[in-house]
Amino acid sequence: MRRRHRKLTSSPDLDITPFMNLMIVLVPVLLLGMVFSQLRTIELNFPGSESGQTPSSDEFQLLVTLIPAGIEVTDSERxxxxxxxxxxxxxxxxxxxxxxxxxxxxxxxxxDLVLQVGPDVDYQTLITAMDTVRSYPAVVAASVVEGELFPDVALMDAADNRELATRGGIPDGEGA
Known part of the structure; x- marks a missing residue:
């Protein structure tokens, strides 16, 4: 009787080089993609939206009007x-x-503050105005932090033909 000899088979080494190359390329691409997919939201209020009524007239109100001709800041008292x-x-x-x-x-x-926006104001200008009225960069203990101005912003439409007011016959410049 003849003996059959089996070939001794050894398990081959696993070659993971292509997989490692894929991971070296894929991980940074995915990490960079995460940064671009973040969204920033801004909380908005609309005048009278909470109670279903317009704000009372005896309360101090601050109004910033943003139209293509410029910006106007008014209050209910002065x-x-x-x-x-x-x-x-x-x-x-x-x-x-x-x-x-x-x-x-x-x-x-x-x-709180009401931001009155004209119909011809572009989106980027509106967002920049909202960021400006909400906070400002301040230096505290040698580090830059955001100082609070008026974080509760309410949006309102300005009239189509709205023009900048004049103060004392001077069409531009800063008021009191």
């Missing part, structure tokens, strides 16, 4: 506080921030 015309097609958000900081110093407990 009227027009500042008129900031657009310069070379760009809104003056730095002056708006300084005006709102002065107002915040005089009424520190106020957190």
């Amino acid at each position: 009227g027009v506080l500042a008129v900031l015309p657009a310069r070379r097609g760009a809104q003056d958000f730095a002056a708006l921030r300084e005006t709102l900081k002065q107002i915040k110093r005089s009424v520190p407990n106020k957190t």
Whole structure:
């Protein structure tokens, strides 16, 4: 009788080089993709949306009007506080921030503001205005933090033919 010899088979080494190459490329691509897919949301209020009524007239209200011609800041007690015309097609958000900081110093407990937006204002300008009225960069203990201005923003439509107000016969410049 003849003996059959079986071939001794050894398990081959697993070659994971292609898989490692795939992971080296795939992981950074996925990590970069996560950064671009984040969304930032802004909480909005509409005048009278909580109670179904318009705000009472005896309460101090701050109104910022944003139209292509510029920005106007008014309040319910003193009227027009500042008129900031657009310069070379760009809104003056730095002056708006300084005006709102002065107002915040005089009424520190106020957190709401109505942003009246004209129909011809583009989306990026609206978002920049909302970011400007909500907070400002402040330096505290050698680090930059966000200081609070008026975080409760309510949106409102401005009239189609709305123009900037004039203060004392001067069509532009900052008010009191």
